Amino acid sequence: MKLARWFSGVDPDAIRMAPAEKRTLFGFYWAASMMSEKSACFDSIAQAACSEELGAWMAREAADDPRFVRAYESAAKALGLPPYASPLQ
Structure with missing residues (x-):
């Protein structure tokens, strides 16, 4: 329930995680959203x-796939994600 609330963007503090953990969780979510439903x-x-x-x-x-960067930056405020920083930097 807490994850659903967090992913909905209604409550950026619904889950208590370090900023880096939130980024990782968002990364898994994004990857899953890009996969075929028959994956x-x-x-x-x-x-x-x-x-x-x-x-x-x-x-x-x-x-830094542009689709990921756009999705991350679009969701950052609603999910309480840290500012985007490229892992390549």
């Missing part, structure tokens, strides 16, 4: 196919 990850995260697909999306995030 192996939605059946079992332990599947090798899931690891490959999730890893590919997480690599895009780490490489």
Whole structure:
């Protein structure tokens, strides 16, 4: 329930996490939102196919994929995320 409230943008303090942890959680959320609804990850995260697909999306995030940066910056205030800083810097 707390995660749903946080992701809704209604309460940026619904979950108590360090800023870096919130960024990581948002990264997983973004990666999942980019996957096909038929992704192996939605059946079992332990599947090798899931690891490959999730890893590919997480690599895009780490490489400053413009879609991730836009999504992050759009959600930052509502979710109480720290300011965006490229992991490549």
